Each structure stands twice: as C-alpha cells, then as structure tokens.
Amino acid sequence: MDNDNYLLRMVNIDKSFPGVQALKGVNLNVGYGEVHALVGENGAGKSTLMKCLIGIYSPNGGEIYFDGKKIENYTTAQALQMGISMIHQELSPILYRPIMENLWLGREPINKFGFVDHKQMYKQSLDVLKEIELDEDPRTLMANLTVAKMQMVEIAKAISYNAKLIIMDEPSSALTEHEEEQLFKIIRKLKESGTSVIYISHRLSEIISIADKVTVMRDGRDVGTENIENISLDQIITMMIGRTMDEMYPKLKVNIGEPILQVKNLSHRKYFKNVSFEVRRGEIFGIAGLIGAGRTEVIETIFGIRPKSEGEILINGKPVEINSPRDAIANRMGFLTEDRRATGIFSVLGVDVNMAIPNYDRFVTKFGFVNERAVSESCMKFVNEIQIKTPSLTQKIQNLSGGNQQKVLMARWLMTEPDILFLDEPTRGIDVGAKAEIYKLITMLAADGKCIVMVSSELPEILGMSDRIMVMHEGRVTAILDNGPDITQEVIMRYATGTENDFKEEYRGIYAKE
C-alpha cells in the first residue's frame, strides 16, 4: 500500500521482553483524520504497541512510518515534536501546580529577558482551554480538578502540541455520560481538523458510535482491521476472544454442599454497589469482568482490605464483622493476591518464611520461641504434596519460577486451613504447565470441601474451572450464571462489556464520583 494514504503505518512490529513475546508481527494503519479504535482483551498487547509508537519502548522488529517518513529510535519528547501525543490511562499531572504550567511544561513561554512570561502563558492557556470548552481558570491547581477535568487538560495539552495523532487510552473510563459526550464532541472536532485519533477502549458500544475503523488484537497479534460499518459488536467480541479451549481444566465432579459464604448487598463507596452472592461447600465460584469492573475490590472488601460502605457478610449463616485481613484469617479465609510481586511474595526471604508467615502463631513453643523444626516439617509437607520445585526450604523465593512462587503462596494459605479461599488471577504470568498444576490443585481443594472464589480475566480459565460465574460490569453484578455448555465466552463478554442489558446507562457515572 501507498504510504501517502496513511498518516501512520506500523508494519510487522515485534516486541519481546525476557520470557515473553508481547507483540508478534503487528500491523496498524491509521488514515488522516481517522478515528481508529484498538480493542482486545487485557494483555492482548494494545498498550505495548502504543508504547512502541510513542517511543517508550523500541520495537525489536518492524517499521513505523509517520506522515510518509520512516521513523525510528526516537524518544517520547521527539515523538511529541513529530506530532504524536498520548493521553495515558494513568493520568500524569503535576498535581500541585496550576493548569497552565501543566499545559506548557517543557516549553514554557519566556519573555525577552529569559523569564517565564506568565501573562502569555495564561493567554495561550485560555485559548487552548476554550478550544476544548473547558471552563476553568488556567491558574487553578490541577489537584483541585476532577479526574475528568484533568483528562480534559491532558487532551488540551495534546492539542496544543499540534498533534497529528492523538492516542487515547481508555479515555472514557473516568467520565460521566455528559463528559463523555463532550469528549466525543472534541474527537469529532479533531477529526474535522484532520487530526487522527487512536482510541483504546473496553466499551465496545462506544467504539461503534465514535470510530471509523477498528483493529482487534489478541495474544500479541492483530487479528484484523475492519470498517466500523461492516462489523457488528458480536463479530468484534468473537475476534477478541476466539481461541480454543484447551484440555487444561481437570474439573472434578464434586458434591456441592450447603452455603458457607453469603454476601448480601455489599457496597463500596467508590468501586461497586449492591453485590450479593453465596458460595457453597466444594464450589468454585468464578468472578469475571473487565479491568476496573470492581471484581478484585469485591473480594478485597470481603477480606477486610477495603472498608465496605454497606452490606452484610455471613459465614455458615452467622453474620461476621471483618475489618481487617486479621479478622478474615480468624474467620478461616485465605487470599491469594493478584500482584504476586507487590502483595504476595517476600522476594529476598526463603521459601519457608514465605509459606509460614501468617502461621507462626501455631508454631510457638510455650516459652514464646518459634519452633523452627515444626515450621520446617510443615513446609516440607506442602513442598512434597503440591510439588514445589525448590532446591531447599531456605532458597530465596525470588529464585523460583513464577509458577512455583505461586504454589508457595497457595501453600501459605493452605497452611492456615481456610474454609474459604479467594484467588485473584491465580495463574497470571505463569507458564502453561504450571497453570495446569495450579488448576489441578484448585480442583482438589474444592473436592476437599473448601469454597473457592476465583477472580480471573482469562475467560477460558473462568469457563473451565467455575461451577458458577458472576459477571461484573462497572461496579455492578450483571449476571450470575450456572456454568454449562450454553455459557460461552461471547455470553460472558456481553455481560462484561455491558452490552447485554441496560445496567450500563444507569451506572456509568459510578467511577467519576469519589
């Protein structure tokens, strides 16, 4: 194809990180004045691709053409100069400085004496803010703005660089409906003036209404680009998730018993509202949804990590008051956290300490010392039982593979002998073999009569493991489904993207208000 037809052509982009090939020969073509949606499941490679484009990463292979010229080896600052701007999902304002200093950071207007020209800065800021119809004094501190307005400032900043291409990563996730309308208005205005926009969003309905074209990514590849009028929502969803189910899920037939954990109308000030469900003995209860749907926050709230604003938690029919993880553990709960590095392992400590850390109370002798031998014996039992590959018990956990680290953490919670086990993304970032072993372990635990509550972003995992599936969208439960042959990834995706019903319109503002 001819370079001249496109503002941006990314050809055969490869990017690998140690142990992971994040992008495999990805192509992306964006025309002049085009709004191009980029969609895909979490981890499909959208962000990595954009980071390659704006110069945060440099790709291992492939070529990038921008405005007819081949570009390579540039910094983000140079990308800005060329006219590529990105509005990051995590906003990056200088909070305690005025709007105008944020807008002109790095290129502050100066007068002939070399001093910053505040008047000029103020005037230029007014102009830019007027362009996006943001009614704020440029001297207002960023910290005093709502998230939505901070985002508008970021957009204003991108416009002020005379960007030819603006990348918006989940721009609407923090916006109310009205603000979203305003955003769309700005996008249309940008389009008219010939600026192109790459629009990344999980909200597929939104994409249908604003984008000209859509490129779908899956597993680090682009699986296709279509004109928006030629494709339906269902087709996009199928493209996003269309992988085959593996023989990975050794689900055992378990007799489901009486309800153990009951959650009634649980709400959090900010993240979710009116969540009710129950989990029964021997049951694996999957919670599905997109990032930001509030899944992790629900189980963190049950476990006492976050304060609930309303609602009731019952264990074995009795109401319990859980205000901290200590309370939760006392009520025989365990929690495998999502981010192994940040909230799971003690990386420089040994396998034994990592395993025993919530359990030392039971290894204390009557003189108040820790009975090291009992600790070792107990740890050894788990190492053998669930086949943790480690040269010794004192090996630093950071030297183990991701899968074995995860097993150590599982063992940590098994040692507390929980009745209820929360697993947040239990197989994130571990290889296929280790995944299968973890699944086997989870199944065995269920068969042993424990309640398992599993949050996962991987639909095959949810479908392969769960007895019942709760789907969340933007802080609301959109469905609780009995797993069966008629429950497909498409079904879950529809509930997760809020396209199945109209909960969405009603509660979309939930994040914007603190």
Next chain:
Amino acid sequence: MQKNKFSFQNIFEKYGIVFVLILMIVLMSIAKPSFRTMNNFLNILTQSSIYGILALGMTLVIISKGIDLSVGSILGLSAVIAASLGQSMTASNKYFPDMGELPIIIPVIAALLVGSLCGAINGGLIAFTGIPAFIATLGMTTIARGFAYIYTDGKPISTLTPAFKFIGQGKILGIPMPAVIYLIMIIITWVLLNNTRFGKRVYAVGGNINAAEVSGVNVKKMLFLIYTYMGLLAGISAVVSTGRMVSAQPGLAAGYELTAIASTTIGGTSHSGGIGTVWGAVVGALVLAVMRNGMTILGIHSYWQQIVEGLVIIIAVILDMRKNARKK
C-alpha cells in the same frame, strides 16, 4: 470561570505559619521588653541568615523530592578555604606565609567555586548514577568534612582582612551585612523559582518525574543544576559565616543541614515533592530564630530548647500533612 474561594480557613491553611510567627513575636514582646528592641530584631535576622541562606537552596532540593545532608560540611570546607585566602598581613599563623593580602573578591569567589563544585558532584552522582540523594549527600558530608580537616590540619584559620570582617559584621544603612546578603539571595531564589523555566521544572521534577520526562524536561540536567545551586548557596553561607567570626575552623556548621531542612519543612515544603515556597523557607528560618532567641531571653536552658525545636518541627509537619490530605 471558577473564582478562587476566599475564606479564613484557606488563608489560615496557606499562611498559618506566618500567624504562628506573628503570635510568637507578639507574645515575646509582651513578656520581655528586651525582646522588642531594634537591635534584637536585627540580631535575629543576622542569626537566621546563615542557615536561612541554606534553607533557600534546600527548598529547591526538597521540592524536587530530594534531600541534601552535606550542606553543613560543604559550608565548612568552603569557609576554611576562603579564610586561608583572606588572612590579613598581621595574622600570626598564616596559611600561606609568603602571600600578601588578597582582594576580598578572591576568597569569596573561591568559596563559591568550592561550594558549587561539591554541589555539582552531589548533583552529578544523583542524576547520572541514580543513587538516592540521601546516600550521595551522606557520602559528601564526610568527604567534604574530611577535606576541611586535611586542609587545615585541624586548626582554625583566623585574623582575616577588614574587608572580610565587614561582610560578617559591617552594616549598610544600619542593616547588618549578613541580613543584606540573605535578602539578596531571597530575591534571587524567589525569581529563580517563580519566574524562570528552571523554577517551573523544579516543581515538575518533584511533582511527577515521569510527566516531566515525557514533556521533554531534561530531568538529569535539572537534578544536576538543583544540587549545584544548593552548593553555591552553601559557599555564600560560608563567606557570611567566616566574616561573622573573622575566622574559620574545619568543624564549622556541623548540623546546619538539619536546621536548614527544619526551616524548609516548617515553612511548608513537602518532602513528597512538588510543593514548597521561598517565603515558606524564610518564615521557617525566622520561626526557628525567634524561638531560639526568645527562649534564650526567657532563660530557658539550651538543652530544653533543642527539645522544643524538635517538637515544633514534628507538629508543623503533622499540621501540613493534614492540610494536604484534606484537599484530596
């Protein structure tokens, strides 16, 4: 357009420390007539000038989310070098026995150069090796102090030229020279921080270093310059300090870095970066000076003064954090 809300609470939050300073002055003036003499006020200003100048630089450093522990030592090293170049012909123990009296500009420039150089090394280490500012400047603390002792062989250098003495003890229009120099540096630093690109970027680096980087700010260069400026101010303080005592000894100004950090902190500069003002550092330095002066006049033992000072620093920061937390 939103109007800036004008309420007593806002004013008190923003300028609370000024009210504290005024309150202290009023109470002291009532309690002790000897406090409210012109002489005593000039005395307070002079006393606060040396660590006050350091606090100006420390404000930039802390706004950029850094710390500089080495300023006391840098001051000491700059001071002994300046003193050795500023001895009068009548000195009994001349550091350079065969050298005549040099014009005052030479020891002054020497002090500023030595200070800037030490600061530049700090900044270079922090910017280009990536070691934490705490570590880099901790190392510089003992290194600079060591050089000061080696340079002097542990002995004080005294009997300086009258010009040197004038810098420390002279007056212009009745205002002591140290206060005059302090005033000039306040103005320069204020303009630097508020009216130059450099100043804007100091806030950006401390407020959100990643945002600064992607906005095209040369973060490494910024860090280098910030610590160099801090070193330069330590050199200026060294000149003032040497002039006041008309001598310098290698152990000079030990612990001044803590007083400078305390002044800056009391003045509302946040150690989490991105927040701070020059006037805050000035008021903070004055609060400490008034407190010390007042307690001495009241006859409170210096041991107890230290305890009160510590409490004031902690309380100031607790109040400050509450203020910032409420905004969220």
